[in-house]
Amino acid sequence: MSMGREQYDWWTSLKHGGLLIAPGKLNQYFPAEIEPLPRRQTEQVRRDLTRFIPGDSQSLTYLLDTVLEEVLGLDRRLWFKNPGPEWSQKAITGENIRPRRVWVDAHEHALPVFVEKDITRIGIGRGRRTASRVVEWLRKADKKVALLTNGRQWRIIHAGADYYAWAESDTDQWFVEGQPGPQVDALRILLNPSTLGTDSTDEPPSLWAAIQASRQGQAELSAELGERVRRAVELLIRESAVSIDTLRDEAKFSNNDLYIAANRIIMRCVIILFAEARDLLPRDNSTYHTSYGLQGLREQLDRMSGGHAQERLRHSYSAWPRLLALFRLMYHGSLHEAMPIPTYGGQLFAPGDVAARDPITRALLAFEQIDPGPSDAAVYRILELLTKSKIKVRQG
Template sequence: MALLVDIDGPFLSKSALKSVFPSGLDRPFNAIDDVNSTFVYEHTLWAKAWTDRHGRTDVSGGLGWRDRWVTAVLRDLLQWGEHLVENPDPTLVASSPDGDVTVRPWAALDVGNGPAALVVVVDPTEDLHRIGSDGWAADSIDRTAALLRETGITAGLVTDGRWWGIVSAVSGVITASGVFDSLIWRGSGAAAMLFALVGLVSLAGGASEKRLPMLFEASVASAEAITEALGDQVRRAVELVLQAMSESHLRALANGEDSPLPGDSKEVYEAAVSVLMRVVFLLFAEERGLLPQHQMYRDSYAIAGVRVDLEREAQNDTEEALDHTWETWHRLLAASTAIYSGATFEDTRMPAYGGSMFDPTRFPWLRSTNAQGLLTVRVSDRVMLKVLQAVQIAHVGGEARQLSFRDLDVEQIGYVYEGLLGYSAEYTTDVVVGLHGKSGYEPEIALTELNELVGAATSGADFAKKLTDHLSKSQANAKPATARQIAKAFEADEATNVADARTRLRYVLLGRTDIVDQLAPLHALIRNDLRDFPTSCPQAAW
């Protein structure tokens, strides 16, 4: 999609394109630049006219040059031919909310069964996303989407001659669009991509599953799957950050020191959520070029490339070595302060953006230091690696998909944030372990309660029944594993797996061998965190 100038919404995901075109997009009937002299001739005429007019305030002479080019693209290059309908049905119309401004199609594609696509032509503009001055607070893309929804036609084109936007608008689904710049069509694959997507065959012929509306439908499903996966992974990442904060808290108490965390557990949870959303915001802004591109910023503040660096360090040494470094945490705090207060990078000035998410005074304890000048709350590079992997790689259908924050829209990020608001954290008064269950609804149980159930059980099946009965009363919203899975996990006694579980439990329980001894035989019941460590919280933790 690098040949697209701009995309918005679930526009033709890579997975959808690969599923329909495993060998790449079908090429147009003729080679575009080498053979099709029509394209070369018409593009040359239009580009000269556009260059002569660009920047001029005098628009005398009309826009015939633009209309000729648009017609040539639709009729000849997209091969709509005789199916191109100029000045289509005048009842195809959409209006602004107040009814003062209308939008109508300039042309349509109709093979005899009604319009398959509509074309909106607008006056020359610098950006199809620019809002006009006629009183309708909607840009050309949104107006085309409004027209499509009003008429029940799902696919459309909007162009001023230079910019060509493919628009999908389906009821109940956010608008998806991709914009191409025709100035760069010659000598690039951009024209071939546009023609393959909105040519006659893609819109109204050929196999129905390869038509553009079906591709958009598959892309919406793919975007929803990614959003769901991202929401779940970010929730687990918040849980891991809380675990790391809890470890700082427990170590301080073990050393006879005051906890570095506030007594209000709600504030601690909000801080953990804020940490994750800072990471998401920074990745979104950096990948879209909204933050400084200066080398000093990239070297000391940027988050986008950190995951790859940490993965390389883990590969060259061990992942465990990252438990003893905290550079990424310091980087995130520094970037947060720079975003909030502004910063100067040699000859580049970053303005102060403010915002409560980055406000260093909102959670001052995140920046508190001890007598040695060390942060009292530290999150290791190993934890931050897992956090970055959780937000940059979506696991969907057994496939790990590298995410680009250029492709994620604000609605998807908002969905992820809203999902985090349904959870909370509390200080524990007992050892608590997390059990397997449906993602987002996993049950948790105090060790004393678990031991009572274990002691009363006569078999794996009996334990499974007792556990599910107990959870149905104490955690009605929890969705634990099936009775069969619970029974199998209860009876698991592989010596090698138990020994490995003891090692991992000893780490998360800070060496509490008395608790390790109780949990090791039950390790198969306990779900793992993003580090593959058992989810277990000692007393006074989270």
């Protein structure tokens, strides 16, 4: 590890979806650093990356051989490069799903590798379907982890019965100042013979053990999120007091209706944050990220606050109108070529209506007012409650 790099920066350098491994578990299962990649392998992967042409089978095969066997150190004698029908699973659409390669050690621990040369980006557009097929295969085959790549992105995927998570490396980030960077270290640390296999069939490999231990802490984290949602709801109600008082007589809603409506507003934020984290919304679209997205808004408020949100943001009011515009975007969608968004509709994002028969829909109007609306400091605090936690997790 080069001077100036923080411990486990190889993990934070990756792109993540869901919770694959809890940061608190890294030091129990993985080293903080790894010896530099030897010069021969460094030059070999640099050469094959330079020669790699997206969509070209031959150059992709050379790159796969180099990365999987030379960089990760997975013995070529343990690879099945044309796995048999026992590795096939029938998809819900009726097609057969089968990995391109499978590494299997002496104790039957396996790493299936799925290769899709014709997708530009994993998880985006056609690449979303490919990732979904790998998740489906993992569940049907009862396997814990798979690797999916198109030659550019290398995504480690884990799928449970009702969830999935991943961590992704991008070859554009593999070399830093001419030398293998933290993303190369990440693949070498996570995917090597000692983390993918064990000396016994009774003992889980350390990669799977780390994932399993991380999942055990989710119940505690869920309880913490529930408490933070409650606090966010109460903050929203306090910040909307003027609008509530103004509309109460006209809209005719009870305090219970109001509380449910506030919950609906906060749950909109939770769902959007989840969708952005899973790339179900176009975070990579600059228009969406800078003008609508919640992660983009949080980053913007972070910069504006400079660590003093309460003092610097309490007299500004630009965040709430942006949030309301995001809700409308989710409900109505966008046909603009610069930012195509499907029309999601649904009750959760349906706007308030003073003439509605449902009192909760009428109460929603109190939280959909621009003037007066919650201050930027209040919006920042709501997003902070929904995205940050100080909980110390022992089991994940």
